[in-house]
Amino acid sequence: MANKKINKKNIAKLLGDWSKEFELFIPSKDEGIAKFAKWDGKDTSFLDWHRNTIVPPKAIFFPPVEEMFSFQKDKQSYHIELPSSDGQKQLIFGIRPYDANALTILDKTFKDTYEDPYYLPKRKNTVLVGLGCTKPYDSCFCTSLGGSPTDSANVDLMLTDIGDEFLVEGVTDKGRELMSMSSELEEATEADETRAKETKEATYQKVTRQLDTKDIEEKLLSSFEIQDLWEEIAAKCISCGICTLLCPTCYCFDINDELIKDRGTRFRSWDSCSFPVYTKMPMENPRIEKWRRVRNKVCHKYEFYPMNFDVIACTGCGRCVRQCPVNWDITQTLEKMQAKVQSG
Amino acid sequence: MKDRETEQRLRREAKALLEQGKVDYIIGFETGSLKFTTTPLITKDKDSVDRLIINPFIVNNLSEYLTELKGRVGIVAKGCDNRSIVSLIQDNQVKREDVVILGVPCPGIIDLSKVEGLVGKDRDELDDVTRDGDKVVVTVDGEKKEFPASEVLFDNCLGCEFPTPQEYNILLDESSSLVADKTASRKGIETLEGMPQEQRWDFWEKEFSRCIRCYACRSICPACFCERCFVEESEPQWIAPVPRWQDNLIFQVIRNIHVAGRCTDCGECERACPVNIPLRSLTKEMYDLVDDLYHFKAGMDKEAAPLMTHYETTDPEDFIK
Amino acid sequence: MAIADISDRRRYLAQGNVYLPHIAIIEKIIDETPGVRTFHFNFKDEKLREEFTFDSGQFGEYSVLGIGEAPFCISSSPTRRDHLEFTAQRVGRLTNALHRLSVGAEIGFRGPYGNSFPLDFLEGKNLVFVGGGIALAPLRSLIWNVIDNRDKYKNIDIIYGARSPADLCFKYDLDAWDKDKSVSMATTVDKGDESWTGREGFVPQVLEQVAPSPDNAVAIVCGPPIMIRFTFPVLGKLGFTPEQIITTLEKRMKCGIGKCGRCNIGNLYVCRDGPVFTYAQIKNFISSEY
Numbered sequence: 001m002a003n004k005k006i007n008k009k010n011i012a013k014l015l016g017d018w019s020k021e022f023e024l025f026i027p028s029k030d031e032g033i034a035k036f037a038k039w040d041g042k043d044t045s046f047l048d049w050h051r052n053t054i055v056p057p058k059a060i061f062f063p064p065v066e067e068m069f070s071f072q073k074d075k076q077s078y079h080i081e082l083p084s085s086d087g088q089k090q091l092i093f094g095i096r097p098y099d100a101n102a103l104t105i106l107d108k109t110f111k112d113t114y115e116d117p118y119y120l121p122k123r124k125n126t127v128l129v130g131l132g133c134t135k136p137y138d139s140c141f142c143t144s145l146g147g148s149p150t151d152s153a154n155v156d157l158m159l160t161d162i163g164d165e166f167l168v169e170g171v172t173d174k175g176r177e178l179m180s181m182s183s184e185l186e187e188a189t190e191a192d193e194t195r196a197k198e199t200k201e202a203t204y205q206k207v208t209r210q211l212d213t214k215d216i217e218e219k220l221l222s223s224f225e226i227q228d229l230w231e232e233i234a235a236k237c238i239s240c241g242i243c244t245l246l247c248p249t250c251y252c253f254d255i256n257d258e259l260i261k262d263r264g265t266r267f268r269s270w271d272s273c274s275f276p277v278y279t280k281m282p283m284e285n286p287r288i289e290k291w292r293r294v295r296n297k298v299c300h301k302y303e304f305y306p307m308n309f310d311v312i313a314c315t316g317c318g319r320c321v322r323q324c325p326v327n328w329d330i331t332q333t334l335e336k337m338q339a340k341v342q343s344g
Numbered sequence: 345m346k347d348r349e350t351e352q353r354l355r356r357e358a359k360a361l362l363e364q365g366k367v368d369y370i371i372g373f374e375t376g377s378l379k380f381t382t383t384p385l386i387t388k389d390k391d392s393v394d395r396l397i398i399n400p401f402i403v404n405n406l407s408e409y410l411t412e413l414k415g416r417v418g419i420v421a422k423g424c425d426n427r428s429i430v431s432l433i434q435d436n437q438v439k440r441e442d443v444v445i446l447g448v449p450c451p452g453i454i455d456l457s458k459v460e461g462l463v464g465k466d467r468d469e470l471d472d473v474t475r476d477g478d479k480v481v482v483t484v485d486g487e488k489k490e491f492p493a494s495e496v497l498f499d500n501c502l503g504c505e506f507p508t509p510q511e512y513n514i515l516l517d518e519s520s521s522l523v524a525d526k527t528a529s530r531k532g533i534e535t536l537e538g539m540p541q542e543q544r545w546d547f548w549e550k551e552f553s554r555c556i557r558c559y560a561c562r563s564i565c566p567a568c569f570c571e572r573c574f575v576e577e578s579e580p581q582w583i584a585p586v587p588r589w590q591d592n593l594i595f596q597v598i599r600n601i602h603v604a605g606r607c608t609d610c611g612e613c614e615r616a617c618p619v620n621i622p623l624r625s626l627t628k629e630m631y632d633l634v635d636d637l638y639h640f641k642a643g644m645d646k647e648a649a650p651l652m653t654h655y656e657t658t659d660p661e662d663f664i665k
Numbered sequence: 666m667a668i669a670d671i672s673d674r675r676r677y678l679a680q681g682n683v684y685l686p687h688i689a690i691i692e693k694i695i696d697e698t699p700g701v702r703t704f705h706f707n708f709k710d711e712k713l714r715e716e717f718t719f720d721s722g723q724f725g726e727y728s729v730l731g732i733g734e735a736p737f738c739i740s741s742s743p744t745r746r747d748h749l750e751f752t753a754q755r756v757g758r759l760t761n762a763l764h765r766l767s768v769g770a771e772i773g774f775r776g777p778y779g780n781s782f783p784l785d786f787l788e789g790k791n792l793v794f795v796g797g798g799i800a801l802a803p804l805r806s807l808i809w810n811v812i813d814n815r816d817k818y819k820n821i822d823i824i825y826g827a828r829s830p831a832d833l834c835f836k837y838d839l840d841a842w843d844k845d846k847s848v849s850m851a852t853t854v855d856k857g858d859e860s861w862t863g864r865e866g867f868v869p870q871v872l873e874q875v876a877p878s879p880d881n882a883v884a885i886v887c888g889p890p891i892m893i894r895f896t897f898p899v900l901g902k903l904g905f906t907p908e909q910i911i912t913t914l915e916k917r918m919k920c921g922i923g924k925c926g927r928c929n930i931g932n933l934y935v936c937r938d939g940p941v942f943t944y945a946q947i948k949n950f951i952s953s954e955y
Contacts, residue, residue, distance in 0.1 A: 117683065
């Protein structure tokens, strides 16, 4: 199917058409911060501000807290119940390429060995409509991780800003089907295609932060035992969970029960390897020291994940850099590490 | 310009402290990796002290790091940070003789979120932000815009009673001329006070629904020095280790009580919060309550006993019914 | 609509939600030491009771519903299948709750998870078991397994120690192995009491005294991290190569299936890639992370 376009003024109508079929999520500031939220049927204000959300869209598939099951205790017997689900189809509008890429990375863990019964069905039920970025932050470095601000690789349908309009490209069958569901889309002209190409090239150049990922796995392996280096790198980290919880590729979780009288619930909730308690056992804690936790975080993303799944668990979204209250910067960390390994 | 001179002096003093072996570490600020940001510099290396800076963006309360460093530390401290250090001394977390305080009289720190709001641009799109006396000059797209400092300083800075460190080894500049404006610094709280109770409850429900339990508020707070926080206690379990708004709210309420008499209104908890929960509305209210009820201001006297560890016969007791 | 596959989550979950515990009933409780109990249990569902299989070294996630969940190895042998066993020390919220349970109580179990001891590799070899304290639990599953197939294996040496005579777990097993002529057994305590007539000394020291030959041998080690750290060098001195040393590790775990993150040693997850490892597999990371 040929590419199409949509005038920005008609975005609400397009969303309206799709919302008949899907539960729709858009970038929103309604809840006090930029995050993906359910569409209210009219809001298109993200067109004016959308650069990046604070909370990544992974939260739709892997929420900060999620009921795993509930149970009822009857004398000594337990009856377990799964949470009900209507299997509602979802559509995420305006997902950025680095966040869509992150979902592809997360899929690997949630599919590995045992299929995760909470994340995967939601993933399967959701179509992704990407919106290319035109104004990368100074914290962004997606181009260093093989991505681009306008990459369509991990979405179903891709929109690129061409001025008053978006060029609309069907990437997958699901995406092309979306195109046929609305009459708001017009045929794209050759001039539109050219403008989209120019936007893509220009935006790529706007990503100025660079990270050298060549041989990074090997370099991290050889730096693993250099305690001084990791102590220096970790010095200013305050061991909060911002960089991990808000990372689109971090997936660690905790599992906890709650019991009120005879009715209980088991939850899973976001957890972070930055917290000392994360690895705490009754008698021992293998990562009680901060530098070990920081080392694990860095190595997990750039060494261990590639060893397990052939992909770096970072998409260069820059949230960890921008949100860190002490400006601990992963790109500087890796530069420092590489300099150290090279100098011996 | 004045910052430049202070900065030069700081570097000289810091270098001398390391060279003479008077301290093992220097903690100060260096240029951050994003526009306008500064970042903590924690170093043993006398050459890296040349990276130390003083500017209107040195926001972190560096006393946070004192409890984890072993040895003697030279530390850059603004007025509020200085009080946090004194408070840590009161709590026996830090020994006075182990710290060399490099005091920086503070004219107030620029809140980039406020600048963003005023000019309608994100911080990385601004060409320059400079402080010029009572004004802050913002350059956007080559065009200069002037704002009164009171419009762009952090709320807690506006209400700062002690911008100049009182307990120092070296004071790097003359006293700050910042004048406290209590009303301006209680703006958020006054809005809340004007709400009926129901509405306040709804307000906090909405705010705490966003909390993701990253614990940045706790991690960045120098007064939160417990090795094991009540949140992680499992026997008994005080609150569910799950980010639901009710538990999130209780976490903050208890944290507030724990830092009562220790909180110096440095504002770091609210600044660190990645989901913009107005935490200072709680901590500042507690700060003022402590002052009103007990005439106690945190971190003013290193010899004084910590507020919550002692009592005086004149303490108010009419809350006991 | 072909646009997205409608997958009914409830149906999907019912097919095999890996996080759902099976209900099991506690049939017997044995006090091993003042803080350690062994629980015999069986599944409530009769079909599962018959169909459930596992291998020595595997573990399960055990729930006291409403309190939480924790991993313990299955400490009984798959060769003795009229019930299952696990052993727990009272150290935290979940284990406190477990210790409050009595016979007949229901617990949740999901598993078995993880890999197991490599029986094929062990066949035809001399086996040296080195265990400390409660960590005999995973070893005893294998020891009974091996004893029940005695002709498949050569010499069996067991070196087991605890802090004091009161801290020795599975005394009934120790007695049985002591009496078994086909097994050579060395039990030790760090410090004996008045009634103790056996060996004194730390496990690594006793291992050095017993000095099993590395020829055609495999050492299977399990104990607290401190014991493991001191035992590996002794085995090295005796001539065991890293490939000849097998251990089973314990880490904080939540999911048990390689997703929640915390039990990693380097790129390996103790729950997914272990808990059984050769020393060769983990020696790069174990010095600093275990």
